[in-house]
Amino acid sequence: MSAPVFAVVGHPNKGKSSIVATLAQDESVQISSIPGTTAKCRYFPMKVDGEVQYILIDTPGFQRARQVLAWMKARAATAAERAAVVRQFVKTHRNTGKFVDECELLDPLMKGAGILYVIDGSRPYGEEYEAEMEILRWTGQPSIALINMIGHDNYIEEWRAALGQYFRIVRVFNAVTAEFHKRLELLKAFGQLREEWQAPLSRAVKILEEDRRTRRQRSALRVAEMLADMITLNVTKRVSSEEDPRSYELSLTQKYKARLRSLEQKGRRAIEDIYDYHELKSQEREIEVLDEDLFSLDSWNIWGLKRRQLLATGAASGALVGSGVDLAVGGTSFLLGAAVGSMVGGASAWFSYNRISDVKMLGLPLGGTELRVGPARNINFPYVVLGRALYHHAAVTRRTHAQRDILSLDNATETASARSIPEHQRKRLEKVFTRLRNTDDGSFDPALVDHLAGILEGVMEETDRIV
CATH class of the missing domain: 3.40.50.300 (P-loop containing nucleotide triphosphate hydrolases)
Known part of the structure; x- marks a missing residue:
């Protein structure tokens, strides 16, 4: 034809x-x-x-x-x-x-x-x-x-x-x-x-619909990879025992935030490329606002979960951690671990100090200090990143190639944020996020990312239908 x-x-x-x-x-x-x-x-x-x-x-x-x-x-x-x-x-x-x-x-x-x-x-x-x-x-x-x-x-x-x-x-x-x-x-x-156009154009419509689904699948995988990288991200610096590790806190924090911004921007460019927007421009002011909002209280309220959702998710996440304690002691804790875990499930651990000088190998102190910033332990953090990613994906898919204005990402909506995710999908997401948060060395199972991508594909399809 x-x-x-x-x-x-x-x-x-x-x-x-x-x-x-x-x-x-x-x-x-x-x-x-x-x-x-x-x-x-x-x-x-x-x-x-x-x-x-x-x-x-x-x-x-x-x-x-x-x-x-x-x-x-x-x-x-x-x-x-x-x-x-x-x-x-x-x-x-x-x-x-x-x-x-x-x-x-x-x-x-x-x-x-x-x-x-x-x-x-x-x-x-x-x-x-x-x-x-x-x-x-x-x-x-x-x-x-x-x-x-x-x-x-x-x-x-x-x-x-x-x-x-x-x-x-x-x-x-x-x-x-x-x-x-x-x-x-x-x-x-x-x-x-024209009669001879009916068959090729009907076929074209089916191919375009399938192409749309394929692009959504690729987007879901890319967002899943971005989420895994950002959730497990940490930056470290080793200092001698004579130095004050706190003096590096500000510079290391700035480096950590810059890495988060870079990962998010890299993810955005990948989504835009998937939908054939290779020259898409964004205003600097909007990008800066988004970058600042990632670490601001306002952004958590806009992009993350509501308090009731957060408490429920935090309790579930903490219970999973606490249950691990119960199993580790053979159940002799009478499920005390799960109860305590539910209470502390939402705690944030931005800084951790591994005092190498307190660790001894063959009776000899190793000496020095390792300062670490990240990973973000706050259970709302993945939903902040995900909510922003959903909004960006929706904005790109709604856009036509005739639009030549600046892509605006400053209008948060309920339908394109983590708040709109149904509870059953949120529970599935939290299981994955918990496993990622518990990754200490920054590495994670690729199969876990594929599983996360499968969940996100359904979330994106529903978001695209609503928005």
């Missing part, structure tokens, strides 16, 4: 390039508010695993549609002659310096490309559009009209009335805010334009 080809045409500066960027999922498409940015046709294949599903052509805008139509009308006596006259127009004026934009945009249509006619539904309808719509009708190619909303005003109904007279299908489609399912619905509408 050959891949369907669609030429995106219309008036200058009405969002044609934005439509192409969104449907091709390609951030390399040039988008500008300056009319005439697109001077030549550019072809953008939509590929999944190297296989082309469909091709979009970004075209220049009509410049002198009324003059072009007048030329054509003077040479076409009947409707049967119209397509041939359009072809004659392109052949006559190609490479002459006259009607450059019209020749450029009409050429792919006369080679069989379908028509995606784009208008701005936030601007009033005007008669000047009728000439270019009539020209497109003369080509005889299957066509669909897209009402793209660039501004805030709404003239959709008057546009519908006019467009319906020229195009078989009329759809409202905002290139900047179109959700994934909206894009799939548009592809299905394309299949109605």
Whole structure:
């Protein structure tokens, strides 16, 4: 099956390039508010695993549609002659310096490309559009009209009335805010334009849905790896017995926080790459706020669990630790370990000092001190990291490739935070987090990360559906 080809045409500066960027999922498409940015046709294949599903052509805008139509009308006596006259127009004026934009945009249509006619539904309808719509009708190619909303005003109904007279299908489609399912619905509408397109576009929809699931799986694994690295992270420094270890506390803490920030930023870039956002920009202020919030009281309240959830989770986690004490003494503690563990389950251990000088080997003191910062023992810490990761993932998946603004991550929502995770999933997560927290040397079983990724995939799927 050959891949369907669609030429995106219309008036200058009405969002044609934005439509192409969104449907091709390609951030390399040039988008500008300056009319005439697109001077030549550019072809953008939509590929999944190297296989082309469909091709979009970004075209220049009509410049002198009324003059072009007048030329054509003077040479076409009947409707049967119209397509041939359009072809004659392109052949006559190609490479002459006259009607450059019209020749450029009409050429792919006369080679069989379908028509995606784009208008701005936030601007009033005007008669000047009728000439270019009539020209497109003369080509005889299957066509669909897209009402793209660039501004805030709404003239959709008057546009519908006019467009319906020229195009078989009329759809409202905002290139900047179109959700994934909206894009799939548009592809299905394309299949109605030409019979031979139905099968390849139906197949393309299924492939894109499977591709979306695969990207979510990869994202879940990457977030799981990031979580494991951040939960088990610690930095250490050995000092001699003559030095005061407390004098290194501030510098080592700063190093620990910087490493946490680096791990989180690395995780974010990986998620953005998974969804083909390789040039995504974030404002420095927002990144700094997020970095500071990671260690601030406000961030715990926003991103972590509520107090009731935290107490319940802390008790469960502490009981798991305490049960280990009971087992270690053969049950003779009468489950006292589990009770004590429940009481202290949420304790944080940011600093630990291993006094090597207090340890003797063969009766000889080793000497010196090792200062350690981390890992974070607070049971809410993984949920802070996870909540931020869920929000970032949701923001990326909601984004279209037509958006060229700064990615904003400063609007915390309940649905994309750890608070929205159902209790049964939270319990499964806590079992994994407990095992990671109890890892002393910073290493962990890769199978544990895979298990965590499986849980996160379900959480992400539910979050994507809600947000």
